[in-house]
Amino acid sequence: MSQERVEYVMRTITDQCLENEKYFGDLDAVVGDGDFGYSLARGFEIVRDQWDTFDRSDAGTFLQKVAVTMSGRIGGTSGPIWGTAVLRAAGVVKGKTEVTGDDVVAMLRAAIVGIQARGGAELGDKTLLDALAPMADTIEEQLAAGASSDEIAKAAATSARAAAEATKDLQARRGRASYTGERSIGSVDPGAVAVAVLAEKIAEGW
Amino acid sequence: MSQERVEYVMRTITDQCLENEKYFGDLDAVVGDGDFGYSLARGFEIVRDQWDTFDRSDAGTFLQKVAVTMSGRIGGTSGPIWGTAVLRAAGVVKGKTEVTGDDVVAMLRAAIVGIQARGGAELGDKTLLDALAPMADTIEEQLAAGASSDEIAKAAATSARAAAEATKDLQARRGRASYTGERSIGSVDPGAVAVAVLAEKIAEGW
Amino acid sequence: MKKFVNDPRSFVPEMLTGIALANPDTLKYVPEYNLIYRADAPRDDKVSVIQGSGSGHEPAHVMVVGKGMLDAACPGDVFAAPPMEYVLETAKLLRSEKGVLLLVNNYTGDRMAFEMAQELAEAEGMLVKTLFINDDVAVQDSTWTVGRRGVAGNFFVMKAVGAASEAGADLDDVIRVGEKVNSVTRTMGIALTACTPPAKGSPLFELGDDEMEIGVGIHGEPGRRRAKLASADEIVDELLGAVVPDLPYASGDEVALMINGLGGTPISELYILYGIAHRKLEEKGIRVWRSYVGEYCTSLDMAGASLTLVKVDDEIKGLLEAPAEIAIRVF
Amino acid sequence: MKKFVNDPRSFVPEMLTGIALANPDTLKYVPEYNLIYRADAPRDDKVSVIQGSGSGHEPAHVMVVGKGMLDAACPGDVFAAPPMEYVLETAKLLRSEKGVLLLVNNYTGDRMAFEMAQELAEAEGMLVKTLFINDDVAVQDSTWTVGRRGVAGNFFVMKAVGAASEAGADLDDVIRVGEKVNSVTRTMGIALTACTPPAKGSPLFELGDDEMEIGVGIHGEPGRRRAKLASADEIVDELLGAVVPDLPYASGDEVALMINGLGGTPISELYILYGIAHRKLEEKGIRVWRSYVGEYCTSLDMAGASLTLVKVDDEIKGLLEAPAEIAIRVF
Ligand SMILES: Nc1ncnc2c1ncn2[C@@H]1O[C@H](COP(=O)(O)OP(=O)(O)O)[C@@H](O)[C@H]1O
Ligand SMILES: Nc1ncnc2c1ncn2[C@@H]1O[C@H](COP(=O)(O)OP(=O)(O)O)[C@@H](O)[C@H]1O
Ligand SMILES: [Mg+2]
Numbered sequence A, B: 001m002s003q004e005r006v007e008y009v010m011r012t013i014t015d016q017c018l019e020n021e022k023y024f025g026d027l028d029a030v031v032g033d034g035d036f037g038y039s040l041a042r043g044f045e046i047v048r049d050q051w052d053t054f055d056r057s058d059a060g061t062f063l064q065k066v067a068v069t070m071s072g073r074i075g076g077t078s079g080p081i082w083g084t085a086v087l088r089a090a091g092v093v094k095g096k097t098e099v100t101g102d103d104v105v106a107m108l109r110a111a112i113v114g115i116q117a118r119g120g121a122e123l124g125d126k127t128l129l130d131a132l133a134p135m136a137d138t139i140e141e142q143l144a145a146g147a148s149s150d151e152i153a154k155a156a157a158t159s160a161r162a163a164a165e166a167t168k169d170l171q172a173r174r175g176r177a178s179y180t181g182e183r184s185i186g187s188v189d190p191g192a193v194a195v196a197v198l199a200e201k202i203a204e205g206w
Numbered sequence C, D: 001m002k003k004f005v006n007d008p009r010s011f012v013p014e015m016l017t018g019i020a021l022a023n024p025d026t027l028k029y030v031p032e033y034n035l036i037y038r039a040d041a042p043r044d045d046k047v048s049v050i051q052g053s054g055s056g057h058e059p060a061h062v063m064v065v066g067k068g069m070l071d072a073a074c075p076g077d078v079f080a081a082p083p084m085e086y087v088l089e090t091a092k093l094l095r096s097e098k099g100v101l102l103l104v105n106n107y108t109g110d111r112m113a114f115e116m117a118q119e120l121a122e123a124e125g126m127l128v129k130t131l132f133i134n135d136d137v138a139v140q141d142s143t144w145t146v147g148r149r150g151v152a153g154n155f156f157v158m159k160a161v162g163a164a165s166e167a168g169a170d171l172d173d174v175i176r177v178g179e180k181v182n183s184v185t186r187t188m189g190i191a192l193t194a195c196t197p198p199a200k201g202s203p204l205f206e207l208g209d210d211e212m213e214i215g216v217g218i219h220g221e222p223g224r225r226r227a228k229l230a231s232a233d234e235i236v237d238e239l240l241g242a243v244v245p246d247l248p249y250a251s252g253d254e255v256a257l258m259i260n261g262l263g264g265t266p267i268s269e270l271y272i273l274y275g276i277a278h279r280k281l282e283e284k285g286i287r288v289w290r291s292y293v294g295e296y297c298t299s300l301d302m303a304g305a306s307l308t309l310v311k312v313d314d315e316i317k318g319l320l321e322a323p324a325e326i327a328i329r330v331f
């Protein structure tokens, strides 16, 4: 896929994080502290404002600029987590203006490793990783099965959504929600739901 | 009337102020600070507890002991006001063990003068005076008309109640309620209603 | 009722017990009269300063007993002036050769209790005077009512009087200082919620989600009028609009600026109000000499704030800057 | 939402502006990084002490910048750790020959931001260390979660570290002192209401009129469990029951006892809790050396309180008693 597609994905993430500020915040209010939507929105607001100024010499450079811009403003847990994720993904496509399906999988894997290194979470700890990882698996499988990019985008969205819903049954072991212990069981993880929403919107406009 | 009757009146006042703690407080919460019922109850509680110990050599001595006992504990505006009222009434019947209808009127007039001296309120300022004074007038009229003590007690209660209800149309110029200015119009004065309730209960058991 | 309380009737005594236990070296407590006083008072070379008032205004007044502030406080129950007996016994216990000063917020109940106590104390040969504090500009028509009430500005009178008496001033001079500070102090308050007295167990009045009460005092009663909830900027305009023209405070004046929390409003919001008020005053040419932001005189758990200005001169500055050590501390 | 606020997005900057205007001689403000720092910092003969954390905990931490306490605070938005850049720029601005100490309440977001900033500052050749505070006993199972969080007990670590650095201790010794105090400090909190973040505009959770949350932190999230509202006595039992056996604090120990208000609870109630806790500790033979009653670390407007014990020895006593001058004051 072309670099424009990368920009489209980043733009959709940006717009959706702004659009869903209240929704993401309300999700975080259930057993967390309610700032998730606000934190993301303050970071992606700047990304939107500076959208036209980012260096676009290649996909990696572009994503790196976005990562640095948003990290400077997002606080909370999400700042380092999302900043690291985008930065690691950027590293995978450094110098590239064309991005393959395999690159996408590698970017997601790099983001996941980065998030784990940064925050120490494992799969099943009820974080956005629990939506990101299954989604990466699905994309890999679909690629291996020779699916079209359209089909892959849809499958990724479906997979992320199912995985996000499944976080309901998990007990949080990371983040604010973990302090409530067993009471975190029964509600979805806001980070995982955000991944699902973004994947769905990306697929929608693919 | 006998000294027992004086004790009956004081006992009814005591019991009713305890019974109506919440009601009097709620009335004071409308445009005041809600402590009227509480303040009276804390004072009359002690009167009730020490009831059997008061010196009963004559009606005046008895009432004086009650006045001192309650003033030591009632705070707010009601402490000095009610304490002064009972003390002045006591002065009128000092040394008497038999109390006439004229004595009752004189006691009420003395209480009114005492309250005015203490708090500077005039008739129409929306205080308990606006129930006490019309009630005293009624008793005086009934006495002049040769009514029985039974009839007088009933007429006094009716008069106090009507006067208390009429405080609704007044603007408070004394006490906490006065700070709300015109907003005090439309609700009854708690002190005046207390006088009506006490007069009714006294008449009931006469 | 969302309160830490055992029996509401023991609310005040339990609070006083806590204060006494927290300050074993500096304060004494006499339960019979709700009395908290300095362990080193009375002293015959110092005027004894006593403040009464109802409870529910903490830290005023029981928590500001200490060196350079009050010698004693004998509060009544929540929002109720103390019984006269408390004041009289307190005055007797704090008797000093230099005299006793009773500080009274101007309310009917308080005035009566303190005036009666003063009379009786004088009858026992004591030198006792009373000083009334009435800084609240929300009360108009004061010619035919009980007059303006004393609210958060009372802090400045207590502080000045405390400093003067600590420095050994005689009773007349302590009173002069107190009256002077009172005469240049003005306050206006606003409530965002009603408060809940422990004995009542429910809020004193109902206030819609989008409403506020303007011109409230410190006893949880409604204010002068109700208005639509406004922004912090607009609220500061409202408060300054009532306070500034009242003295008036004019360009070239130096002032102490207090933003006082009414109990339920966090200090973060008080600093927001402070910043706005500070800038608006400077725009008017009124110089803010010193800031006072926090809870000084509260209405239990009421969300709200009041704004106080004190026009200062060198004498007042010196008194306000004098050191003091009170029962509550941050360190 | 019953708050004094203009645009919720400017809640933190407007508060910081207020703090800066209120303290023109002693504090400086850098809006770009939500940074409040001492006008006389950095000094090469003193370790610079910095605390970050989210906002909404005032007076912690921006309002305790001053002599003997913090050199700087760079808070994030309400309940959100500051972006890494804020911490890094603050560390650079406060660079000192003796080193920079970053105090961090142990939360995922804060840890990450401060650790990243430390790494980058070290890469620039700076001497920077990080100290984590984790006094909350409400968090169990800490082996497989992020561990205990830092709550109101952080005051004692800030105070001790501030005193040591003011006295000229070197970085290792300042850290030793901070870790020592942290290791003998335990806290447990209880909420009577939820709090309302300005950007959300409504309470974070619903709590019935007769319910309370036990084991809450300082970010408005629910606690470990919900229970029927209890009396002050029972609540103190609950809090002491969690805190005392944890260290454990034992008969013969001397402690500092803090009753910290969470923002919406008036100080009268805090003293009720204090009195009860003081007596119950003395009954257990645990001597209360010093009292701390008031708001130290809040959750916006949450009604509630936490109880902290610090086991003190002569060194800790000296550090806690050392003078300090902070942005907020009563006088
Ligand atoms: N240690 C972690 N590693 C990865 N993701 C995490 C971690 N902790 C929390 N998260 C994710 O962050 C989300 C919450 O973000 P945010 O509200 O910004 O954090 P905070 O807990 O600091 O308020 C959670 O829903 C979860 O998906
Ligand atoms: N100056 C006054 N003189 C006589 N009665 C008064 C005066 N001020 C108030 N009152 C009466 O006292 C009642 C309120 O009593 P209370 O609640 O104890 O006083 P406070 O205003 O101090 O809270 C009022 O309803 C009124 O009847
Ligand atoms: Mg959150």
Ligand SMILES: [Mg+2]
Binding pocket: B028, B032, B033, B034, B035, B036, B076, B176
């Ligand atoms: Mg009243």
Ligand SMILES: [Mg+2]
Binding pocket: B033, B035, B036, B076, B077, B176, C054, C079, C080, C081, C219
């Ligand atoms: Mg009252």
Ligand SMILES: [Mg+2]
Binding pocket: A033, A035, A036, A076, A077, A176, D054, D078, D079, D080, D081, D219
């Ligand atoms: Mg957060």
